[in-house]
Amino acid sequence: MSETVEPTQGNEPAQGKGARRRAELVEAAATLILERGPAEVTHRRVAEQARCSLSATTYYFRDLAELVGAGAELISDLWAEQAEWVAERAETRAAQGPVPAAEAADLLCEALLPPAAGVRGHYEQLAAAGRSPEVAAAYRAGRRRLDAAITRVLAAAGSSCPPELALAVVDGAAVAALSEGRDPRENTARLLGLVL
Known part of the structure; x- marks a missing residue:
């Protein structure tokens, strides 16, 4: 994630330290x-979160919008990486034959949902994301x-379901389950099974 610069004579070059500090601020x-x-x-x-001086935030970023945008890009990248990792697993599994719908549904849940404890927070922050132009732009980009990775999982299952529909089912099923006190992953996998 951050630039790596080889140390000289045991001392870290300023460029490497700066890149690491910037990455810490983005994280x-x-x-x-x-x-x-x-908004918070x-x-x-x-x-405070990065355990650095306040001045570092303005040294590495021209304004708060740029800093928020960089944080949102990192979130988006990590989410896409998770989905791509799951897509690789689905393609490996598909080499043995088409992935059954129930298994593909589980893989899509793994690609698109955070661990169970984080599902509510995930959707709360997604709902707030559109209020920030920087976050919305990073997520849109x-x-x-994400769609490409979802397409790969769907192809491994031999499904013609569009990635947008699969993601909409995931989001709708998870939010419905949260609002009704049910298990989001279980409800999502069940409904995905109907559209795959």
Whole structure:
């Protein structure tokens, strides 16, 4: 994630340290977006989360919008990487024959949902994301990779379901389950099985 520069004579070059500090600030902003929502991200909170000086946030980023955008890009990248990893597993499994719908549904849940404890927070922050132009733009840009990974899982299952529909089913099923006190992953896998 961060640039790697080889140390010289046991001392770390300033460039490597700066890249690492910037990455720490981006990770702190991403954590705050996920935990509190984009509207709660401030220079002070990012500095506290990253355990660095307040001035570092303005040194590495021209303004708060750029910092929030970088945090959102990291979230989007990590989500896409998770989905791509699951897509690789689905393709490996498909080499033995088409992936059954129930198994594909489980794989899509794994690709698109966070661990059970984080599902509510995931949807709360997604609902707030559109209020921040920087976060919305980062998520919109990352959607291409996510859709491509979902398409790969669907192809491994021999399904013609469009990726947009699969994601809509995941989101709708998870939110419905949360609002009704049911298990989001179980409800999502059940409904995905109907459309795959």
